[in-house]
Amino acid sequence: MDRGKVTAAAPLYLPEPVAAPSIEQLYSRLGMYWQALGVNDPQRVAQLSETTLQRAAAMPVMPNMDPMAQAIVAAGAVLDERLAQVLGVPEPSRALTAARAALLSGAVPDWPEALFGSVAETGPALDALRAALAEPTPEAVPHSMPTQRIESFSPLGPLRRIWLGKHQQDGGSSVAR
């Protein structure tokens, strides 16, 4: 290799993180994220982004995460907290991740309004959400499956069995005595 030549570094797959993103950048990215989650009303997006930024500010700084990534994590937390609250499930929990998946699957029409809007509209949405909860496996009923003994053939096998048989017979008769 010719060390005299300096080649340009290949571009990274993920762009370099923005060390200190502006508030506009954060709002913009969070807006996109909430829209990807299914929130289409611009007012709702703005309100949720605001809540998310407050939530992010309250979160401890996470290692290996830039501020933008931390804001995305906070958006998830906002959604999960609300879901846990309306469903009455612990956080974090398996039920909660299942609820999030059900919510984002499109099974609950207009969920942003139902979840973050007026309380009166929550009922039917919750029913739809519960119906859409995935049930990957039924409740386990553990049962053992004993490993079977397969005794391989050995030329000495018959002799050994005769020996063992005789031995057991002796043992058995001694017990009988």
Added chain:
Amino acid sequence: MAQTPRPSVMGHTLRRVVFFMLVALTTLIALGLMATAFHNNGLSPMEFILLLLYAVLFSWICISFWTAFMGFFTILFGRDHWAISRQSGVSPDPSAPPPRTAILMPIYNEDSERVFAGLRAIHRSLAETGQLNGFDFFILSDTRDPEVWVEEELRWQDMVRALDGKGRIFYRNRPENTSRKSGNLEDFCTRWGSRYRYMIVLDADSIMKGEMLVEMVGMMERHPRVALIQTPPVPVNRESLFARILQFAGSIYGRMFTAGLNYWQLGESNYWGHNAILRVQPFLDCCGLPKLPGREPFGGEILSHDFVEAALLRRAGWDVWLAYDLEGGYEELPPTLIDYAKRDRRWCQGNLQHLRLAMSHGFNGLSRLHFLMGVMSYAASPLWLFFLIATGAEAFIQAQQRPVYFFGENWVPVWPISFTVEMTTVLLVTLTMLFLPKLLALLLLLKERRVARAYGGIINATLSVVLETVFSVLTAPVLMLFQTKFVFAILMRRAVGWPPQQRGDHMTSFGEALATHGVQTLIGIVAGVLSYRYVPAFFWWFIPVLLGLVLSIPVSILSSSIALGRKARDWGLFLTPEETEQPAVLRYLDDHLQSCEPVLPVLRETQANRFVQVLTDPYVNALHLSLLPEREPPNKRRQHYLQGLINQLEEDGPDSLNSAQKRDLITDPGTLQSLHALFWSRPPANAGLLP
């Protein structure tokens, strides 16, 4: 849970005595003729070896022949009163709860679209019977490929949503695929097995009619001593010429062979690993497979578990039946000769392992025979090859000897005795044994006009049988060399992988054919030149074998052709009843593959990179997270490893990671969540996240 052994039924015993007497007698007669020809000047060591090989190989052919023969008569007379379907059995206890049955689909890196289309076809067919409530579906995934894994999760969720199958259609992906398919089933049995009375095991390409599934459960209910009923899967749905020829052969001869197998195996039948119903409790009690002591190929994990499970059930006194006359079960064949050989490579090691089991203690006689038959399916090839080489060598030795007309005190010439008649008889008997079943299958069509029409009419069926015979003669030597190579590779302890099957139709390229069959072609040419030069008389007998090898490349390429397969179908060749009149369940499969609109929008993006999608798409990410099994957080070393992979992904993108690394990343919930945030905070240009 062991059953008290059923007292032997005189009729069953008589059938087996007749069958094995016929096999033994035919073998002895053929062997006698051969020995007479050899015994001219005493038996040389080479001749002794030839006799020994012939005895083994001929008895193998005899079992097959007499099985077909018995099957012929069973179908000809239209009934077998000892068939499991004909026995009335006992009436199920009306007070007992109705049985629950789990339909299991173990999968490993399969084409998810095809797997779920198949399951939906089965589900639809079962729903039409009105008995859907008695069945649950389990997709038991051992898939390692992360792309396929995510695809499976989406397809499962789509199926549940489309069929309102919550609480009836289940999916799980095993964290570790310990003990492969048998471990996969064991995992089901130990966790959920006791919720069910029966389980019906499918293969990834299995399709079964709903009526058949209901009937299988009914049979098990009527026969409480039966632990397993195997049904014969009929090969369907392939379009390449190779697969259509095999489909035709499997269909027209297969029904005769399965009827014949049932004739002599009765309640001591075998398990083929899929399209079978099993009673869960005895399976739990008797079928926990041990690791065999010693190293591979004969030690270690039991690879072909099905035969062993049947033998273990029989050992515990349970009956195992083949319901040869139960129609409505289907499977798909490898589309090309090369794929067929690849499947053989996977099966070969497991079957050879059975040699050891055949000699293990405790199994009953027929189970041992099943093991030996499994071994012979592959061991026959090197034995045939050795037999051919030895015959050539013997012919060469004979050709070098000059006849001596005057020897000893004879003053008149002693003419050499000709054994042409004996040798020709041996050859004719062998050929009859091999080809008569094909004729018998055609004879059955003469009796069953309706069935004959389903095979395209008697003329087309006859023409198809002739062409199939030519094709099987051409491919037999190629398969012989393949299998010989596999057997020796396994005996030399060279690893035999467990690659997923390439099940869809596809054409073999010239490069692939040349790389695979090049050496075989060369062997054919060299053997031809040598035999023509040194043993010309042998050369002419050897021509079918030589032709098969020399033509292996064009035969392999042409037979993989889908166009030729379709053309043959247009000409009415190699038609099967399932092609002539497609059963509804197969039509449903086609419908689902061709025109089924997914419920989940994300599945409409067929070309999506599912690995990137699981990191970026909030729904796919959430679904995957919700399906991950609960696990301990990664330890420090594991965290460092995962962080290294994240760094690599950040810098070089997903293509720089191998399949196992990608799987590691999406297996850990924390890492998955971090990556989701990372991708949304710094979206790559091609991920489609930003407008």
